[in-house]
Amino acid sequence: MLDKKFSPDRQTAFEARFEAQKIAFGPVVFQCVRYAWKRGMLQTLADAGETGLSIADMAGTGRWTEYALKVVLETCLSAGVVFVHDGRYALDKAGFCVLTDSITQINIDFNHDVCYQGLFKLDESLDAEKPIGLKALGEWPTLYQGLSELSEPAKTSWFAFDHYYSDTSFPSIMPDVFATAPRKVMDVGANTGKFSCAALAYNADVELHLVDLPRQLSVASTTLETAGVRARAQLHPTDLLDAALALPAGMDVIWMSQFLSCFSEPAIATILQRAAAALAPQGQLLVMDTFWDRQRYDIASYCLINTSPYFTAMASGNSKIYESGDYVRLAEAAGLKLLTARDGIGYCHSLLRFGRSE
Known part of the structure; x- marks a missing residue:
């Protein structure tokens, strides 16, 4: 660290x-x-x-x-x-x-339009480990069920914040995704489908499987349709919080980008277990996320650390921006081993590559 x-x-x-x-x-x-x-x-x-x-x-x-x-x-x-x-x-x-400065403006809009009123309930949210502050935006169990229904300006500010941190990373990671020549790639936490579109555009032969909540997949489906690649993608509506729901098996690569930080450690543990079970014999799990302990500059760590209260009060009540060691520990418990780690991707991302430990 x-x-x-x-x-x-x-x-x-x-x-x-x-x-x-x-x-x-x-x-x-x-x-x-x-x-x-x-x-x-x-x-x-x-x-x-x-x-x-x-x-x-x-x-x-x-x-x-x-x-x-x-x-x-x-x-x-x-x-x-x-x-x-x-x-x-x-x-x-x-x-x-x-x-x-774009990132300053995006952070201001995100904190004002999405977080500000809800953070008044941070103490209650921490005590209950539930997003009590989310009521300022709508009546959903977590923010993720309500993303497609957010009112403005919260909706625009949330997606601007989310996409700024992820989109700057997508162009440079496609060689990493396809380094092992995968034929079947699964995007877990597909969100609006931007990664899947980028992967399908990068490789004409790959088969994409998208996993997310039904409402999010409907948005992703529209994105894929607009890009003209919907026929090469399969959608799997899944509530990842239901530990009994398995992931589609036989995947050469499973991709998770800014996804696991949406969950508590126990939930991450079950997701990683199901991901390990869904991998083909030589398959790999690639996790790209914003780890505050792997940043070159303090300013990036500062922004990331102070995003965690949003997850508490607004998003899920029990997730956060994690240290990279937390993911490695949970992956090892799921039967995976860290193969490589690459930092400095996009604005502040790192890419962890895991394989089966046996």
């Missing part, structure tokens, strides 16, 4: 107290910075350049009152999003990131 250092080694008591206040007022800062971005304040300051604008200048546009500008920009000032010189506000580096 990589050592992570998220704060200075020798933090003074004063510095520690300041950091503690940032935590206490974190939700306030989040909402004000988001407002400044969404309502155009940051863009207006960016357009003004280093000379900046006064509150009166900005109020003169008629887009915001002086009161709103003072409240929001002063909070942005405290967060390093803007700075002040000679009574004029200008965009600082953090503000430039909010305004231009």
Whole structure:
């Protein structure tokens, strides 16, 4: 596991107290910075350049009152999003990131539109190990049953978050998927079918089997139809939480991408057992996921670690972003052994390749 250092080694008591206040007022800062971005304040300051604008200048546009500008920009000032010189506000580096960096914007939208209201129930969710906060979005046992029914803007923000982390990885992993020349590949947790479409486009002879909840497979089926590859795919509606349901057997490769993190450790154990049983004699299981302990930079680990409370309050109540060792341990208990591990895929993915241990 990589050592992570998220704060200075020798933090003074004063510095520690300041950091503690940032935590206490974190939700306030989040909402004000988001407002400044969404309502155009940051863009207006960016357009003004280093000379900046006064509150009166900005109020003169008629887009915001002086009161709103003072409240929001002063909070942005405290967060390093803007700075002040000679009574004029200008965009600082953090503000430039909010305004231009895709992953920052996707994370803000995801946390606001999907997680923010539900996280108020995080304490209850942790105690019960159930997604109590999900009621803020809809009445489903877990978020996965309701993905296709999410209202806007939560639906767009969820899929933007999910696809950003996965889609950046798909182009580079096809050689890994087909390294053993598989003829039958199973995509477990197929979601919208994007991986399956990419695999079918990459290899003209492969037979794809998609496994997911019925509602998700209906979305995947549409994706496959649009891509013109539906005839080469077989759909297997399955609730993976039902340990009695076996997976289709004889697979050369079983693929799981950002899938196991949706489940608790006991559920992962049963899924891996069924995956091991579904492999052909020389078949392999490929697991691509975002492991916080395998990241090169602390910023990636920070984002991943702080995604886990979403799984608690909103998604399942008992899953998280795992360390890679958790998967290896559970796979070994299922009769699998780690063959290779490759890091640095896409934005922050690693690929674990397993084979039968016997």
